[in-house]
Amino acid sequence: MDRRFLTSFITLPGTARKAIKLYQEVFSDTELVSMDLYKDSPYGADGTVINAQLRIKDTLIMLMDMSEEHAAEASWMISLFVDCQSEPEFDEIFNGLSKNGIVIMGPEPIMALRKVAWVTDAVGVTWQLVWA
Template sequence: MGNANQKVTPFLMFSGTSEEAMNYYTSIFDDSEIIHILRYGANEVGEEGSVLHATFSLKGQNFMCIDSSVKHEFTFTPSISLFVTCDTEDEIYRTFEALSQDGIVLMPLAPSPVSEKFGWVQDKYGVSWQLNLAKI
């Protein structure tokens, strides 16, 4: 399903929740799947069973992610977000509602000068999403 010819791939670093996040995202977006998961084994630098490297796709766009084996103070920031063009009004409402659960609405769904509907949300993992329903 993913795009094997894709040359630029968003890469997300989680602190122990990457598999949970992948399962969550692939349950929300159509045309999505987890493609590959490589896990840390016993006596490796990361926590055994956590994600050393994984690939998944959302709406045909490939992503990579890991569970960081290093503790760090930083996390995701809305300064970079994933911009998703939704195909229908039902899809934008459903996706916005799902990503908003336990997250933060940065901009509620509303018409914009260039969109039928636009909304911006930071999900429960800290990843920011801009959802857009283009004008017909």
């Protein structure tokens, strides 16, 4: 396990593999570090994700499946923040995350920021994208 003080941990209702695939498609330089699946467990359906680690650029996120009746409701109270280095990078990430998702805001300029967007992706994870 790649140990860090603080890592985002995303709990999903059986859609962790879908999220991993989406993030591998959307973000360049993405690596699936590890993935453990449930097998013969009372806690999850066989083949669903008990723990996965995905590194997006230099950031590690962890994902886990829970049965739909135990999974938390999606909320944009907490979001993942992406600091884009260029407009093409911003546009590519925005287009990938907003496909089959929900655009909450933007993309638009806000104060000194050239482009800002808030989007909930197809698996229910909310992202803030900024190109300063």
